[in-house]
Amino acid sequence: MQIGSIEIEVVSKDIKNMHLRILPPDGRVKISAPYRMNLETIRKFALEKLSWIEKHRAKFLQQKPVRHYEYINGESHYLAGRSYRLRVVDYAGHPKVIIRDQIFIDLLVAKDDDREKRKKVINDWYREQLKLRVPELIKKWEKIIGVEAKEWRIKQMKTRWGSCSIKPRRIWLNLELAKKSDYCLEYVIVHELVHLLEPRHNSRFKAYMDGFMPRWKSYKKELNQGNEALLS
Structure with a gap:
């Protein structure tokens, strides 16, 4: 699903309510939705949460790359x-x-x-x-x-x-x-x-x-x- 410039992964599950997640490391957006819920309802939910999504994605985009440990002296x-x-x-x-x-x-x-x-x-x-x-x-x-x-x-x-x-x-x-x-x-x-x-x-x-x-x-x-x- 595409909302403006944001691509959202939609996954259907055996659940009662929708769940929205912003995933590390790059701010990927994922919505888990109940089976048989139509896409228009999911899109409306995403639009209502758009400001929250943009706020939390921005934090990921501003972060420095995750440290890749080499397990060497001095780390x-x-x-x-x-x-x-x-x-x-x-x-x-x-x-x-x-x-x-x-x-x-x-x-x-x-x-x-x-x-x-x-x-x-x-x-x-x-x-x-x-x-x-x-x-x-x-x-x-x-x-x-x-x-x-x-x-x-x-x-x-x-x-x-x-x-x-x-x-x-x-x-x-x-x-x-x-x-x-x-x-x-x-x-x-x-x-x-x-x-x-x-x-x-x-x-x-x-x-x-x-x-x-x-x-x-x-x-x-x-x-x-x-x-x-x-x-x-």
């Missing part, structure tokens, strides 16, 4: 909201990662390991770090919100910080959250747990968020700096 990498300098250390044993002097992330790998192997070692370490932080937060907020998630899992996601599968009561968390501050991680956990009370992003959902976490909008804004509209 800045993040853990729990803090920046560390990467040091690659030649190591004959099993690959591992160590925080050194609260300044460095030491990546201990064989000297012949290529970029993809170094990336995997770092990401496996991020996964373990996130596993250490999440259980306590989920336990805390399940008690406050009055819900229970049957399980939670971690995966790499391109367009969301988290998601919630309502029927199995399963929460998914983006691996990238390992790099974010505790309160940003906590916000995503609260967001997904609240979906067990209200699946949609409607006024009821927002009222729950306001009650449980009054500063959630500021956490969301910080979380999405450079990643606009990852979590709507």
